[in-house]
Amino acid sequence: MAAIVGKARRNPTRRTDDGKLPANTRPRPPFFLMTHPRQWAYDDVEGDWLPMVTQHRIDPGALSITERMDPTLAVAERTRNGWACIDPEALAPEHMDGNASYVLDIPHAGGAFYAVPFWVSPEVKPGGRVIDRVDHDKRRAFRRAVVTEGVVPPLDDDYKDLLLEEARSTLNRKVQRASMAPPGSPAHEDLAVYRARFAAMESKSGPQPGGASKPAPKRRRRKAALPPVPEVAE
């Protein structure tokens, strides 16, 4: 429009909406984070197991969130189902990039919520599209800190066994694929990478409260009873 009406018609003052996300940006309601004892994932960069943090949206009408956005009932229900709900101020600011809470509400020109965790920075790109830039290092550090600071219990050995069973199933599938592929094919490279990953998964047990590392538990009978993964010529 400015190009059509000419420079002289432009308002030289800053608009009040400057610095806010465009009004048509899809809102993001506030949330609290939670972890489940069974939801752990091996992180390749960290080289260890980390808890998966899930956003529980505080969106009225979903998952026991009331019209007044009261999460009390939702926290009670999730806790009863085994989740560990993390208070937004449970960690010290040094673990949350200097923020007092892990939830940041980004100003939205439409007045809507745009709540993101501190490791997400929304950027307005040319054309008006909003891209959420994720700092994976900060996210990873937070996932580790909730355990080392004692907010979330560490990985249970039996749950780790279940996760390893699934990983072993994936490894077996990759072995099958590699066995049908010619030597030097991507399937063989994929198998070699995953085999190394699986070995690391077995040897690690995730962060512990206080930050101390815990030695991997000795092999149990249940794992020993699993069929060995056949070798494939690579």
Added chain:
Amino acid sequence: MANEFTWTAKKGDVGVAEIISREIHENLYDGTYVWSLATMRADLSGTGAQQVQLAKLTRGQAMAAANTNETTAIANTAVTSGNYTIAIAVQELAYAMTDLARVLQPGGWDVPLLVGMLLEAAQLRRNTLFCTLADSASTVKGTTGTVLDVDAVYEAQYAATIANVPAAGGDLILKPKALTQFQESLRAEGGAIQYTPQMGALLATKGQGIAGTWNGMQVWSVPSVIDDSTDFSNMLHFAGATAYAEGDLSSLNGDGAVDVPAGSSVRVELDRTATTAISAVIGRDLCGFSEQEDARYVKILSAV
């Protein structure tokens, strides 16, 4: 309709202008109403509460052998039960237009159109509430920050099977981007189990959003699937996993009488402010969605 596009020199500009003003192109929008996969469990109208607690019962308890001494009395076994809560909340949207709209907007851009759009808006909001439930599933498959592949979907099916959910008949609810990743992964797969794209008959029955069937599941492409900026919360949903409750919205008339719509949770009202020459169409829906049984659905992660 076809005859309207015969603008030629014979008809003249007046005819063309009239025809064009009657045509409205509808941009793409999400017409998928996947929320109805949840089970309707309660109507809270007149109950005096916006929350309902519903009981859960676990059947299937097998008998045990009697005590061998034949004299010990049988001990009582408690019936396994639990409960869950649904909280309902008002959802709303309003469209307003000035009196000039009848002059400036194309024909057909009027109150009935906006009422129809509000009804769609209620459905879309329910979609979002329904898709939000994925995040409370305790079973999660797929890897954070990784594109969706066939393995993750298989693993979700295996998890459902292990939980004793009948394997066939599930609904795979995917973000459109996740659907393309799934299809891309399928291209590399061989064997007898293949993806069946939706056909006209299926599309006509299920409406927009049904993308096909694969391995006994109906595959849906749903833009309302939520994300946490890192991963989409797709889900494999089986009947009974989720539930919703509603309430009728009623209002007081000017004479004090209570106006109750006929058994619908969605209410559309018209409002006229003469001083500002604005006619508004306001829609409200009173509903709430909640997880009913955790074992019946699986969250599937895929990269944003």
